[in-house]
Amino acid sequence: MEPTAATESISVMNPATGEQVGSVPVDSAGDVAAAVARIRGNQPAWEALGFKGRRKWLNELRDWLLDNSDRVADTLKAESGKVRAEATIETPYLADQINFYGSKAEKFIGEQKVRPNSMLAATRKLRLQYRPYPVVGLISPWNFPLVLSLGDAIPALMAGAAVVMKPSEITPLGLNEIVDAWRNEIGAPDVMTVVNGGAETATALIDHSDFVGFTGSDVTGKKVMARAAETLTPVSLELGGKDPLIVLEGANLERAANAATWGGMLNSGQMCISVERIYVEDAVYDEFVDRLTTNVEKLEQGVDGETATCDVGAMTMMSQLEKVEKQVDDAVAAGAKVLTGGKRGEGPGQWYEPTVLVNVTPEMSVVEDETFGPVVTVTRVADQEEAIRLANDSRYGLCASVFGPRGRAEKVARRVEAGAVNVNDMIFNMLAPSLPMGGWKESGIGYRNGEYGIRKYCRSEAIVSARTLLGSEPLWYPYNKSRHALVNKMTRFIGARGLRRFRG
Ligand code: NAD
Secondary structure (H helix, E strand, O other): OOOOHHHOEEEEEOOOOOOEEEEEEOOOHHHHHHHHHHHHHHHHHHHHOHHHHHHHHHHHHHHHHHHOHHHHHHHHHHHHOOOHHHHOOHHHHHHHHHHHHHHHHHHHHOOEEOOOOOOOHHHEEEEEEEEEOOEEEEEOOOOOOOOOOHHHHHHHHHHOOEEEEEOOOOOOHHHHHHHHHHHHOOOOOOOEEEOOOOHHHHHHHHHHOOEEEEEOOHHHHHHHHHHHHOOOOOEEEEOOOOEEEEEOOOOOHHHHHHHHHHHHHHHHHOOOOOEEEEEEEHHHHHHHHHHHHHHHHHOOEOOOOOOOOOOEOOOOOHHHHHHHHHHHHHHHHOOOEEEEOOOEOOOOOOOEOOEEEEOOOOOOHHHHOOOOOOEEEEEEEOOHHHHHHHHHOOOEEOEEEEEOOHHHHHHHHHHOOOOEEEEOOOOHHHHOOOOOEOOEEOOEEOOEOOOHHHHOOEEEEEEEEEOOOOOOOOOOOOOOHHHHHHHHHHHHHHHOOHHHHHOO
């Protein structure tokens, strides 16, 4: 049921066990307005702290996250049904973001002297200042509850903005715990807060924010953009994907199959950048498919015990599980073949078996639409041209991988339509925050990470300062013939090149 203010609270369930693990109150539109107003009032003092002052508080947050990483992982594991190995990767990512933007923010958004492009512009001192949007609203999904909320809050805070986050109603506990620690254990300024709820709460956040960062499905992303358009509020949208992986003849097939297994099944395939469609050149198809299927069959799915570790966790949302099940069943009914998996796992909890599908066709939903589950499809292609054509035949363009001899694989990578392409590698771009990460086509608008990941939270302000203080300027009033002739001569001299400067 969609949580609304009338629902009062959200009950959070462990998808791996079916047990209730916590609850949070729902924030009404009025609560959201009040939360935004409160932190809006605190933002100027935060901005005035400067880079050094803000970095100090974020470094304290980093230390808290690292010191409490087990506690945070326990909460993430309980609310999402992830395996432990995957619940523990979020805090190191956040620490890396804090270190990256802590050391680079000033370079990216510090005041810059700007070189004049012409003699006319050189008569003034030109500078560029970046000022933060006072309140940044972040709306996030459930698959990486901290990376996709707090991870985006870090550059916004370093830019001097105050941040209100609306976590997914499915996994709000970890983020609420951290924001509580920011305020009560770390004692940091009240410039980062959380509001809880579903669409109603998120919509109110859009209405009151100065910039909206949204991560989620393309369907919701379009609604966010439409709502933000009503107040001309800028947005960045990090949306879904249908990531292709291309395997060329001459690839290291062991590495390619291991990468495809991990990239397809990581977080139970509930990742915007998980591998979904694999295209393999004819000469290496059979060996690759054998290796991949053997790998996937060996994966342990379940709940980690005291000593035993599992590879693949639960499906966090029942509605996604049902969607994945329907995509696979429909594909099989239309002629696809299941090499392993292909059905729900047994309860308690919500499970879908790691699945490899072949004999698929482009019009099947499992090939065309995002599959938020542990399912990969493998297609035999005649050559690299067919692989590139099929990889690009998608409304999405988030991430991709190409495996093959380096030179050829890099050439192919440059022709793939995606925000990031990993060559002989798997989603490594996520671990390189100096590179932008964003989607092409319906995978999004804007980027996180790199310079853009912090500049997007700022407005540019051009500061122009006169070098001389004459009583008047040739361009100003009064207009008369002699001034007009002088201005014409000057502008021609500046605009023209060669002897043309002196004619006319
Ligand atoms: P979702 O779109 O259903 O929900 C995302 C967020 O939007 C939630 O917080 C939800 O409460 C909120 N929301 C719901 N209705 C809204 C509305 N009308 N207006 C504003 N906000 C609203 O997505 P999800 O199921 O939580 O997450 C899965 C999707 O997220 C997948 O499509 C996945 O590919 C995508 N995703 C993208 C990235 C990326 O970086 N590109 C990363 C992770 C997930």
